[in-house]
Amino acid sequence: AQKITQTQPGMFVQEKEAVTLDCTYDTSDQSYGLFWYKQPSSGEMIFLIYQGSYDEQNATEGRYSLNFQKARKSANLVISASQLGDSAMYFCAMREGGLTGGGNKLTFGTGTQLKVEL
Protein backbone atom coordinates (compact mmCIF):
# COMPACT_ATOMS: atom_id res chain seq x y z
CA ALA A 1 0.00 0.00 0.00
CA GLN A 2 1.14 3.51 -0.75
CA LYS A 3 2.19 5.38 2.36
CA ILE A 4 1.67 8.78 0.77
CA THR A 5 -1.00 9.30 -1.88
CA GLN A 6 -1.36 12.41 -3.98
CA THR A 7 -4.31 11.80 -6.28
CA GLN A 8 -4.05 14.97 -8.37
CA PRO A 9 -1.30 14.64 -10.97
CA GLY A 10 -2.08 18.14 -12.25
CA MET A 11 -3.99 21.21 -11.07
CA PHE A 12 -4.81 24.58 -12.56
CA VAL A 13 -5.64 27.70 -10.58
CA GLN A 14 -6.26 31.31 -11.49
CA GLU A 15 -3.87 33.89 -10.17
CA LYS A 16 -4.95 35.30 -6.78
CA GLU A 17 -7.25 32.34 -6.12
CA ALA A 18 -6.69 29.77 -3.38
CA VAL A 19 -5.87 26.16 -4.23
CA THR A 20 -5.84 22.95 -2.21
CA LEU A 21 -3.44 20.12 -3.00
CA ASP A 22 -4.49 16.79 -1.56
CA CYS A 23 -2.37 14.37 0.40
CA THR A 24 -3.42 11.27 2.31
CA TYR A 25 -1.08 9.09 4.30
CA ASP A 26 -0.99 5.67 5.87
CA THR A 27 0.86 4.86 9.06
CA SER A 28 0.33 2.91 12.24
CA ASP A 29 2.76 5.10 14.18
CA GLN A 30 1.37 7.55 16.73
CA SER A 31 4.26 9.94 16.27
CA TYR A 32 5.01 11.13 12.76
CA GLY A 33 5.63 14.27 10.76
CA LEU A 34 4.22 15.54 7.49
CA PHE A 35 6.08 17.82 5.11
CA TRP A 36 5.38 19.65 1.89
CA TYR A 37 8.08 20.51 -0.62
CA LYS A 38 7.96 22.60 -3.78
CA GLN A 39 9.99 21.73 -6.87
CA PRO A 40 9.98 24.46 -9.52
CA SER A 41 11.09 23.80 -13.06
CA SER A 42 14.65 24.71 -12.07
CA GLY A 43 14.71 21.45 -10.11
CA GLU A 44 15.55 22.29 -6.52
CA MET A 45 13.47 20.90 -3.65
CA ILE A 46 12.23 23.68 -1.39
CA PHE A 47 10.80 22.94 2.06
CA LEU A 48 7.47 24.71 2.60
CA ILE A 49 5.71 23.57 5.74
CA TYR A 50 5.72 20.94 8.50
CA GLN A 51 2.98 19.39 10.65
CA GLY A 52 3.67 17.12 13.61
CA SER A 53 1.18 14.42 14.48
CA TYR A 54 0.73 15.83 17.96
CA ASP A 55 0.35 19.43 16.85
CA GLU A 56 -3.15 20.59 17.68
CA GLN A 57 -3.08 23.64 15.45
CA ASN A 58 -2.82 23.49 11.68
CA ALA A 59 0.58 24.69 10.52
CA THR A 60 0.83 27.97 8.63
CA GLU A 61 3.76 29.63 6.85
CA GLY A 62 2.85 32.82 5.06
CA ARG A 63 0.50 31.95 2.19
CA TYR A 64 0.86 28.22 2.91
CA SER A 65 -1.28 26.36 5.39
CA LEU A 66 -1.70 22.70 6.09
CA ASN A 67 -5.21 21.36 6.60
CA PHE A 68 -4.44 18.47 8.94
CA GLN A 69 -7.27 16.00 9.55
CA LYS A 70 -5.78 13.25 11.66
CA ALA A 71 -8.79 10.95 11.74
CA ARG A 72 -8.99 11.04 7.96
CA LYS A 73 -5.20 10.77 7.64
CA SER A 74 -5.07 13.73 5.34
CA ALA A 75 -2.63 16.64 5.21
CA ASN A 76 -3.73 18.92 2.41
CA LEU A 77 -1.69 21.96 1.41
CA VAL A 78 -3.62 25.18 0.92
CA ILE A 79 -1.99 27.99 -1.02
CA SER A 80 -3.81 31.29 -0.70
CA ALA A 81 -3.65 34.13 -3.23
CA SER A 82 -1.82 32.08 -5.86
CA GLN A 83 0.98 33.73 -7.77
CA LEU A 84 2.56 32.84 -11.10
CA GLY A 85 5.69 31.84 -9.21
CA ASP A 86 3.74 29.13 -7.41
CA SER A 87 3.68 27.08 -10.62
CA ALA A 88 5.70 24.00 -9.69
CA MET A 89 5.53 20.37 -8.63
CA TYR A 90 4.46 19.90 -5.02
CA PHE A 91 5.41 16.85 -2.97
CA CYS A 92 3.90 15.61 0.26
CA ALA A 93 6.19 13.54 2.48
CA MET A 94 5.95 11.69 5.79
CA ARG A 95 8.48 10.91 8.48
CA GLU A 96 7.38 7.96 10.58
CA GLY A 97 8.56 7.34 14.10
CA GLY A 98 9.71 9.63 16.84
CA LEU A 99 12.01 12.58 16.64
CA THR A 100 15.02 10.66 17.96
CA GLY A 101 16.51 7.26 17.54
CA GLY A 102 16.71 7.04 13.81
CA GLY A 103 13.12 7.65 12.74
CA ASN A 104 14.25 10.17 10.22
CA LYS A 105 13.45 8.65 6.81
CA LEU A 106 11.01 10.46 4.54
CA THR A 107 8.56 8.79 2.20
CA PHE A 108 7.45 10.99 -0.68
CA GLY A 109 4.27 11.03 -2.71
CA THR A 110 4.27 11.17 -6.50
CA GLY A 111 3.61 14.90 -6.57
CA THR A 112 1.05 17.32 -7.98
CA GLN A 113 1.96 19.67 -10.83
CA LEU A 114 0.37 23.06 -10.18
CA LYS A 115 -0.05 25.59 -12.95
CA VAL A 116 -1.10 29.14 -12.02
CA GLU A 117 -2.82 30.99 -14.86
CA LEU A 118 -3.48 34.67 -15.45
Added chain:
Amino acid sequence: DAGVIQSPRHEVTEMGQEVTLRCKPISGHDYLFWYRQTMMRGLELLIYFNNNVPIDDSGMPEDRFSAKMPNASFSTLKIQPSEPRDSAVYFCASSFSGGVETQYFGPGTRLLVL
Protein backbone atom coordinates in the same frame (compact mmCIF):
# COMPACT_ATOMS: atom_id res chain seq x y z
CA ASP B 1 24.05 30.40 6.17
CA ALA B 2 24.95 28.27 3.20
CA GLY B 3 22.56 25.52 2.30
CA VAL B 4 23.45 22.04 1.15
CA ILE B 5 26.07 22.21 -1.57
CA GLN B 6 26.35 19.65 -4.33
CA SER B 7 28.83 19.28 -7.14
CA PRO B 8 28.89 18.96 -10.01
CA ARG B 9 25.50 20.42 -10.97
CA HIS B 10 25.55 18.61 -14.29
CA GLU B 11 27.49 15.57 -15.38
CA VAL B 12 27.54 13.90 -18.78
CA THR B 13 29.54 10.71 -19.05
CA GLU B 14 29.81 7.60 -21.13
CA MET B 15 28.67 4.18 -20.11
CA GLY B 16 31.30 2.35 -18.12
CA GLN B 17 32.91 5.45 -16.66
CA GLU B 18 33.17 6.17 -12.95
CA VAL B 19 31.02 9.00 -11.64
CA THR B 20 31.53 10.72 -8.29
CA LEU B 21 28.94 13.06 -6.85
CA ARG B 22 29.81 15.29 -3.92
CA CYS B 23 27.82 16.83 -1.11
CA LYS B 24 28.49 19.26 1.71
CA PRO B 25 25.68 19.26 4.28
CA ILE B 26 24.52 22.21 6.32
CA SER B 27 26.92 22.82 9.19
CA GLY B 28 25.66 21.23 12.41
CA HIS B 29 23.34 18.76 10.72
CA ASP B 30 23.89 15.19 11.82
CA TYR B 31 21.87 13.34 9.17
CA LEU B 32 22.73 13.15 5.50
CA PHE B 33 20.60 11.57 2.78
CA TRP B 34 21.16 10.66 -0.85
CA TYR B 35 18.11 10.52 -3.14
CA ARG B 36 17.60 9.75 -6.79
CA GLN B 37 14.75 11.24 -8.82
CA THR B 38 13.49 9.86 -12.12
CA MET B 39 10.25 10.27 -13.99
CA MET B 40 9.51 6.57 -13.73
CA ARG B 41 10.32 5.98 -10.05
CA GLY B 42 9.91 9.40 -8.50
CA LEU B 43 12.06 10.31 -5.52
CA GLU B 44 13.89 7.34 -4.01
CA LEU B 45 16.02 7.26 -0.89
CA LEU B 46 19.31 5.54 -1.66
CA ILE B 47 21.20 5.73 1.62
CA TYR B 48 21.43 7.85 4.73
CA PHE B 49 24.04 8.57 7.36
CA ASN B 50 23.83 9.60 10.99
CA ASN B 51 26.95 11.17 12.49
CA ASN B 52 28.92 9.98 9.43
CA VAL B 53 27.84 6.35 9.90
CA PRO B 54 25.70 4.67 7.21
CA ILE B 55 22.39 3.70 8.79
CA ASP B 56 20.34 2.32 5.93
CA ASP B 57 21.62 1.53 2.45
CA SER B 58 18.71 -0.67 1.42
CA GLY B 59 17.82 1.74 -1.35
CA MET B 60 21.16 1.48 -3.12
CA PRO B 61 20.27 -0.19 -6.41
CA GLU B 62 23.27 -2.48 -6.75
CA ASP B 63 26.92 -2.95 -6.01
CA ARG B 64 27.89 -0.40 -8.62
CA PHE B 65 26.73 2.27 -6.18
CA SER B 66 28.70 3.20 -3.09
CA ALA B 67 28.56 6.12 -0.66
CA LYS B 68 30.94 7.43 1.94
CA MET B 69 30.95 10.12 4.56
CA PRO B 70 34.52 10.56 5.79
CA ASN B 71 33.65 13.53 7.98
CA ALA B 72 30.70 15.66 9.05
CA SER B 73 31.07 18.10 6.19
CA PHE B 74 31.54 15.87 3.17
CA SER B 75 29.93 12.89 1.47
CA THR B 76 30.34 11.19 -1.88
CA LEU B 77 28.13 8.96 -3.98
CA LYS B 78 30.06 6.92 -6.50
CA ILE B 79 28.79 4.91 -9.45
CA GLN B 80 31.26 2.50 -11.02
CA PRO B 81 30.73 1.51 -13.76
CA SER B 82 27.93 3.84 -14.81
CA GLU B 83 25.08 2.71 -17.06
CA PRO B 84 22.49 4.68 -19.08
CA ARG B 85 19.76 3.66 -16.62
CA ASP B 86 21.60 5.57 -13.91
CA SER B 87 20.65 8.81 -15.64
CA ALA B 88 18.69 10.81 -13.08
CA VAL B 89 18.84 13.78 -10.75
CA TYR B 90 20.69 12.93 -7.55
CA PHE B 91 19.88 14.97 -4.49
CA CYS B 92 21.70 15.25 -1.23
CA ALA B 93 19.78 16.43 1.83
CA SER B 94 20.67 17.04 5.45
CA SER B 95 18.77 17.43 8.69
CA PHE B 96 19.31 18.05 12.38
CA SER B 97 17.93 15.54 14.87
CA GLY B 98 17.36 18.17 17.53
CA GLY B 99 14.47 19.91 15.78
CA VAL B 100 11.57 18.63 13.75
CA GLU B 101 14.12 16.97 11.49
CA THR B 102 13.23 18.86 8.36
CA GLN B 103 15.38 17.71 5.48
CA TYR B 104 16.96 20.49 3.45
CA PHE B 105 17.91 19.58 -0.07
CA GLY B 106 20.82 20.58 -2.22
CA PRO B 107 20.29 21.78 -5.79
CA GLY B 108 20.86 18.30 -7.19
CA THR B 109 23.23 16.81 -9.73
CA ARG B 110 21.72 16.07 -13.12
CA LEU B 111 23.51 12.96 -14.42
CA LEU B 112 23.32 11.78 -18.00
CA VAL B 113 25.04 8.52 -18.91
CA LEU B 114 25.36 8.01 -22.66
